[in-house]
Amino acid sequence: MTEILKTEGLSRYFGAVTAAEDISVTIMAGEIVGVIGANGAGKTTFINMVTGYLPPSKGSISFGGNPIKGLGPRKLMRKGLTRSFQIPQLFLELPVIDNLAIALAAAEQKQFQMLRPVRTPERLGSAEEILEQMRISQYRDEMVTAMPQGARKLLDIALAMLGSPRMLLLDEPTSGVSLEEKYTLMDTVMEAVHARGLTVLFVEHDMEIVRRYVTRVLAFANGVVIKDGPVEEVLADTKVQELVTGKYHEHKNPGGDA
């Protein structure tokens, strides 16, 4: 396997708050890695730094062997590193197909030109292909507001898959999705991930989802990676149980579903 993402000493401070400290991880191409940690552990801060949404205070990041620190999200997207969000970032009052066409237009153009038509045959073709792969073709011409939460999440992930990325960072893909829908959603996402040969790193609060879909886990606590290893080994670790998994169930999963 070849290395795809490497961070060394990655840190981020907000005044006196240490959101992330000295994060050094190497992800190999094709790995499916889960990121776990209690609320405020630094998971989103880490993802934001890697995807160019937040400048690190210290440390380095390389993607495909090249340094990427300082590059913004659009440049990183063109290099093949994309993400989805905890709360889907969608144009709610536009049809689903236009959300995809606009994302494609924005990715293609150096400067987004509002007055050019976004529905070109090529973009519609790519958009329809990904809608089918994510099993949400039935919403093609619906406004995003007409979609249930699970379908919105799939659309947000579909947006991240446009333009043939190599690596996908997903921030809580199953949050806000009902227990019954979670597995269908993840099965669909993972099928697309495998079909496209993507590397995935995803933040997840549901340990059953983590067990089922990832092979390796990074456990965060207080801005630090306290354990990195095979899923069962990390979940069996006493420190992880003390600082991570116990807290989840109290804060995030009071009814077993967050």
Ligand SMILES: Nc1ncnc2c1ncn2[C@@H]1O[C@H](COP(=O)(O)OP(=O)(O)OP(=O)(O)O)[C@@H](O)[C@H]1O
């Ligand atoms: N913009 C900011 N300004 C100040 N502090 C911040 C900012 N963003 C994050 N923090 C702090 O950094 C720490 C890590 O936050 P982060 O959002 O990365 O945690 P998280 O693990 O993603 O949590 P959650 O599971 O709740 O999403 C927290 O203490 C948080 O309050």
